[in-house]
Amino acid sequence: MDLTGVFAIVLSLVCILGGNALEGGHLSSLIQPTAAIIVFGGTIGATWLAATPTEVKTLARLMKRILIPGLADRARTTQDLLRVAGVARREGMLSVEGQLADVQDETLRRGLQMLVDGTPGDDVYAMLEVEAELEEHHACSAAKLLETAGGFSPTIGILGAVLGLIHVMQNLSDPSKLGTGIAVAFVATIYGVGFANLLFLPLGTRLKKIIQTEAEDRAMVLTGLEAIVTGSNARQIGERLSPYYHGHAEASGKDKGADKPAGDKADKAAA
16 A cells, blocks of 8 residues: 555645644634535536546546555566566467466466467457557546546635625625635635645546556566567567666665566576
């Protein structure tokens, strides 16, 4: 589980609310149920209207990826590729079937199964490539709904502010109601702008980056499958896969050199 997102949100809220407290503001003044209903209900409704049922279902499925990305272990995938490549070079592609149970990556396992079943390598590559492109397209479309919500939210907040001011103008003769109306007006704007820039837009960007990383993982698998079909040796496969490790190890907090499958390490893995 990646808790950095939770920490980032908490940090933002603590800084904003802490600054408000230092200026003499009170947390209770920012809690307005009416404003919350207007902004959140209006934003969700508008976003839902702008989406297709498939996008809504896909987004609901992808939301857990924000905290649990579930990204592929590229080092493990590489070792699987090198091991399978060694078996295929020594004993033929049919012998690879005994290795499938130990392959972790689903895309790699499906591709190898199709090769074992006799599907031409070009057809395997083409089918998996189309599937990867469609999956990335649908996932990105769903993730953009969060950005859509981030666009609607400030506008709905302004709408809430206008409604609050209308309420104020209608009760100028009753001073006891002026404070509530003005509070709803300004707090609705805070909700709309704040949650657009602290929640919807950042989460949408984060989810899209996770999807892009998954697309790179699938591209790496396709490159490895193509290398196996062409009969490349372990060193050649390691060199072809090395671009996928640029910056990946640093992002994972690992030693880049420890994961890169090149040279003698790649030859040893395939043996």
